[in-house]
Amino acid sequence: MNGAIKWMIRNRVTANLLMVFILVAGSFGAISLRKQVFPEFSPELINISVAYPGASPIEVEEAIVVPTEAALESIDEVEEVNATASQSLAVVTAELRSGVDKQQVLDEVKSAIDRIRTFPVQIERPVVNLASPRSQVIQLVVSGNVGERALKVLAKEARDDLIALGAISDVQISGTRDYELSIEVSSDILDAYGFSLSQLATIVRRESLELSGGEIETRDGRVLLRTQGRNQTAEDFRDIVVLAEADGTEVLLSDIATVTDGFANSDLAATFNGQRAVVVTAYRVGEESVLDVAEAVHTYVANFSARLPKGVTASVWQDQSIVLDGRLKLLIKNGILGLTLVLIALTLFLDLKLAAWTAIGIGISFIGAFALLAPLGVTMNTISLFGFILALGIVVDDAIVMGENIFAEREKGRSPLEAAEVGAIRIARPVVFAVLTTVVAFAPLLFIEGTLGRLLIDLPLVVITVLLLSLVEALFILPMHLSHDDASSRTSNRFLVRINETRAQVDIILQRFISGPLTRGVRFSIFNPGVIMSGALASILICFGLIGGGRLPFSFLPSIQGETVVANLQMPPGTSVERTLEVIQKIEASVLRAGDRMAMDLPSDHPSPIQNLYSVVGGGGGGGGPGQTDTPRSSSSSRASLTVELPNPEVSAFTPLAFETAWRAELPELSGVRSFTITSDFFRVAEAIQVQLASADEQALKEASADVATELAQFSGVFDILTDDDRGEQEFQIDLRPDARTLSITLEDLANQVRGAFFGAEVQRLQRDGEEMPVYIRLPESERDAVADLLVFRVSTPGGARAPLDQVATISLGSTPTSITRREGERIVSVTADADESVVTTDEVNRQLERVVLPMLSERHPGVSFGLSGERAEQDDTFASLGRGFMLALLGIFALLAIPLNSYIQPLVIMSAIPFGIIGALIGHAIIGVPVGLFSLFGIIGLTGVVVNDTLVFMDFVNAEKDRGLVLEDALLNAARQRFRPIFLTSLTTFLGISPLIFERSIQAQFLAPTAVSLGFGILFATLLIMVVVPALAVTEDRIVRWFKRRRTMAVEGAAAAEVFSSAGT
Template sequence: ELGEVARVVDGFAETDQFALFDADPTVLISIFRTGDQSALEIAAAVHDYVERTRPGLPEGISLTVWQDQSTILLARLGTMFRNGLTGFVLVFLVLALFLELRLAFWVSLGIPISFLGAIMLMPGADVTVNVISLFAFILVLGIVVDDAIIVGENVYAHQEEHGEGLRGSIEGGREIATPVIFAVLTTVAAFMPLMFVPGLMGKVFRVIPLVVIPCLLFSLVESLWILPAHLSHIPKRRRNGPLRRLQQRFANGLKLFIRRVYRPVLELGLQWRYTTAAVGVSTLIVTGGMVLGGWTNFHFFPTMEADFIAASITMRQGTPVSETAAAVRKLELGAERVRRELVEETGEDYFRHTFTAVGDQPMAAREGGPLAGMINATAPHLGEVAVELLPSQARALSSEQVVNRWREATGAIPEAVDVSFNASIMAPGDDIDVMLVGSDMDRLRAAAADVKAELAGYTGVYSIADSFRAGKREMKLGIKPAAETLGLTLGDLGRQVRQAFYGEEAQRIQRGRDDIRVMVRYPLEDRRSLGDLENMRIRTPDGGEVPFGQVAEVDPGRGFASIKRVDRNRAVNVTASVDETVTTSGAVLADLQNRVLPEVLARHQGVRYVFEGVQAEQIDAVGGLQSGFLIALLAIFALLAVPLKSYLQPLIIMGAIPFGLVGAIWGHMIMGLNVSFMSMFGLVALSGVVVNDSLVMVTFINRKRALHTDLNTAIREAGVARFRPILLTSLTTFFGLLPLMLERSVDAAFLQPMAVSLAFGVVFATFITLMLVPTAYLIVEDIRRLARKLAFGHGEPDSGAPSPLDPDGAAS
């Protein structure tokens, strides 16, 4: 029988892996959703199963839910819902203070109608309810009422003029329909390029235009067809209640401000129009100088707050699992030290659970950047410690601050090849990632060592490493001439050594759903050391046995852990992280590119470099965004030229775009934020929003000009007439985003730059629309008259000649 000649063990496959959960041995079971399943429903089912199963478990065995992503999702959804509701209330209050209460109600009704329309289309666009899509709704909250404000205010003005509701709705809606339609289309054109941004960031944030654009289109339908119908039935008030009297105070106060402040200032600006224009241009120049002077920094992608932090460690390949466990223990001790310090400082235990893995890196494999989930990191030289923190709303320190303290408390682990700490939900790559490429591996390693040494000299740069990994120690076998006389070949030698130490699969047995492999090999105690190899006996073809040392030669060495090639050349990546509170990755990369790397490459001929990681993602995404921005500007120009029937007036209107960017930059400085990729998203979207008020202003100037022979009078009357709707559209956009900008929770921190760009840009552009657009209109008219005078020797050559600044149909 087999048991008489061999020891039979029915057990699990041998592995150098084990895990601890809160210092107890554990087995981790991962549960994922598939297809259209809801993450919240899956999480609820898991929690229900755990609660039902716990009472029946044996003593000493427990079930704990770990790394439940649904709690993070719920917290962020709650933050978005809360800010969205607060923004809606603020928008309604702004409208109610400056418009008649019922008018404010019907204008605000456009928000839920637009949102419901967009929600109806979300499944078809493959958009789910998540943090980004909810942020898109908040972003568009104050924008969707812009067209309704313009239509409603114009309808209300007509109704006040003659007191007829239906007639006022028809006249007011028809008069403003063309500029409103094209104003919405210009905003759609500005958001459209955000759908086609390349790279990882583009895939994540393409949800924003997929939500915003349907909202805008539905708001257009509501403002032109539904809102006038509602406003036509508003009766004239016969008595004034307290709310009406309060509203009248604000309305009368605004009228007084327009008459006593805005109109005289506008007249002064028109009189000194070139000085006014010079002040505007100076503002652009000063702001540009402040940006170049470093008053605000560019950080491509800010850290996204996480409730889990992790430290992964990589030892030299071939390291015994016991040494890896000892190194992992240093990470655990560092975490325990930070835990005690936080308890002493805050009185709260920031750490909910701690998970330790030896022989594996589950968090790194799952969240290691763009290739996450493609790595099966299982080997005895790998280890990881992960910590679940209190929810971000319940702690004063961010996950990045906690992980920085953990890094300091752990200190250096010299025996490790690489130690990395992670505190972000998503990152486009390493802050610093320089890929060195060349044909000579020795030169590459020397160049990588020089770059690492230079990086170590920067303050705020840490976790410096390279991608070269020496392989496991190996024994290269050769066969002696004496062995060949015995009939042995190198293949026979290799096969027998493999069978003895790794095993030979004799057969497979099906046991239920499991496929059981039957492996034949030496007992564990006979295959643990090199001495066991030396004591091995090799079987000859005639059935005899000879000592291993008589027939085999052994050449010790190391193999390669991995080989990376780029364009048939070897490649090594040098990576590092940057503490943004000390310096920026942009500053470090600029110095590397201008000073360090040219010197390194001069010392190591045949080596070249390219930037990877965040820098590569930044070049890809920003380049795509810039191209999209140019296309958006062309589309906006074309859309403006159609209703205005002019090629000069669209340029006057688009002159507000640079000043919107000025407002966005100042907003970042006021809020203490760095300019990020999300800020650039906001700047592109801003280009379509800021032209809306300018379009309405220029349209009304054209209409007033058709009624007045004096251009100055036409401009003054148009400015006074459009002051209230222009102010309201800007205030609703700003106050709709204000709760998100003031949100102290770290859940919304990475979205705030886009909100700041849009909100402050629109507010600043409002003053430009009310002052510089009329001024620019008059300056262009001066230039046109001067050109005609030079061409014809006098003023107007022909009163019937068409003017690009006075398009046909302006009076219609």
């Protein structure tokens, strides 16, 4: 390696060509890099959804979920099966083992589902697919005081136009009901004509079909035969002849029934700023760009709006490109500011040329990294950009150490070329191993399991790539640039002269500090190692005690706020849509009051606190975020959501959390509400607090979940306590009387007739605008909207007679859950909650639940199993995988330190410094007031790399001094004097590089603050650590080694003396 470094220094063209190659390759890689708010990843999941129209959750569970679970048991690659049975819909999710061939498993799952023969005939074809996240980019809202059909037609036109543009391949419509053609006929008319509903459905079905009749072979060729008569419109169905008399009289369907071309009988309705609305959502898939998709929609809306009818508007909503652009600009701004501060610091302590080339080297490493990141699948997102900022604080170390060593050789009077060669070769080995130890330290982050690991993997990939490229630049490019004569010191330029004078003054101050306080401090450490070690150990115990005692709060995952505030309302099961609408309107009024109150405290030119207001009745709202997949949900009149769009964070004077607080203050008393939650989080990897209960006893589950909710309510600061135990919706349970069989009525006959009358008998399916439209025949709404209608319903017998329902069946009132959740073949109930971090952290609540509450409830409910899920389960999985990874990383770091030091003991001395480096990180959290969490750990990993790097360089210099014949104490003192400047500079530049993010007040970067605090403040203490604690460690290690050597020598001498004595005695 030394020969290669020397050759590159003397071959300027080669070094420059290498630099140009890195820059060009990186530039091409940057161009191809996609931009996203957060990384996307494909969950290891297979979704199976089966629609069973009209079926209750219990029917869906028994008829669909249970057989599906049984079919999946034989597939070894499936690790866990979760399922949800709701009204008319079953969703089964198969979680796959890591590393399996997902496509192959998908084929196996499809085959297993196809082999199920017990599915009811009324179900729709099962949909089996791999869960693939879709990145929502932007929404177009078509709204106005017009009918739902008019809005849906316009929305479909917009969808088709957007897809036709070519820049967008996935566009979906929401906020509107599905098309449905309904044929309604009254019981009296059925009786008058002697029809049953099933007979009429059969007639309609037979009169609406299209069937191939084969072919005729003629001398002129083949002629195909086809019978055509498939109806497509309501008018076509009205003209169907249902009865033809002998005298030629015909009875048309329109004579006895009402045929309506309308919408499905669901309660889904959306409004946008108070007007009926339909939403068109554009997604980014494949290689599509977020910015390109958003730009295409914006351009289209400008043209689309011009041709809309009067009273209808098209608005852009939830534009993620604005979020992306804001976050990228914010992080880039912080990166540039940090780099500028680094450049200034280097200029003050070294010289302008060295500072400039060091800064340029950082740029080369960063740009070159794009060439490798693109093939690795890394995108330009919040996490990867933060990785660059984190790398900025670390990557400068090797360049500083290399550059400072060359600068020190120049100060000794060597020529630029000789100084570059001697300085670079002298420091090359410790620099290489120092960088490699940092790479190994970050390696465990590549193997974090679960959703969190896939979300954060871009961070270690960026840091490791930049580090490796910075090593190449520091070894083979930087020394060449510093090997040429520096004319800046002899220039007459007033600015450069002033810089040189300032640097000279700084150098005088630095040398005074080195020769004075530093030397005295290091000498004290060398001759009083016990005092230093005792103080350092006490500091560690105090810091970790602050965390364990709750004085320094711990929060596993920070809150990532978005640009919207979302509320979800759940009324008691069975609540009418009118009642739900009444409550959501009260909530909307409270939103407007909160906005008005906040506007009073804002400047007059500040944007309105509420930009837009979108509400949905009949469905719940959902957050976005990485890894989120679209899971089918059935509509419900008892559910509603409200989404408030706030001003752009770049111009807003308040945070989404502040608006959430103001909104809560304006909420009225919501009587009769089952649950109501508000969140300003952009997304969550998992529920903050979640307890899962499992039992075969439904009543025990209900009682236990209620107790969990009661216990959570006792915690101060815990709110939004929810349970998904939805028992309570009323249902009439119909059982066939034994004597009804004398009328030849079977249970199947009874079920089909009741279903056909009140839900509808499906006649056929039509295609309209790319959407399946079912055709149902049923009783009119006036005969199926009251309990009395069921009691007077008449059942047809095979003989043509009609019998009241209560004569052939018993009718009893019961209850049924609105949804059923299952895991691994067992029903489960989840209780979730959130916590106000300013009052109590989720970690504190989860620890109390684990240690006190759940053991107590387990004794109270012996038949129920309790377990913490959500964020706590994610935390346990993450720390378990990190723990395994760090054990291997520590072994790797030990090996990488042992090789250049040629010692088994000195690596332990260096690694012993790692825990002491954490002291500064924890003190920084206490000063800034940021809870310690997972993101803090990333900063501590970076801190570990810097501490190990600087300590390695320090100990390498100590060994060199000892090789010159100095005793350990003098070698340590010389090393402290000689290596203080590069160690201090690496600490200072690391802190300056990361400091803009530490003090960044924007909500878009707040979740990254713990990492910056850990690295920034930790590195400030690293200089003191290395200058004071490491010498004490080295002396302690030397004394221990010498003590063992004396014991060994004494043992050998004693054995020899004993042998002599024994020989003499003989």
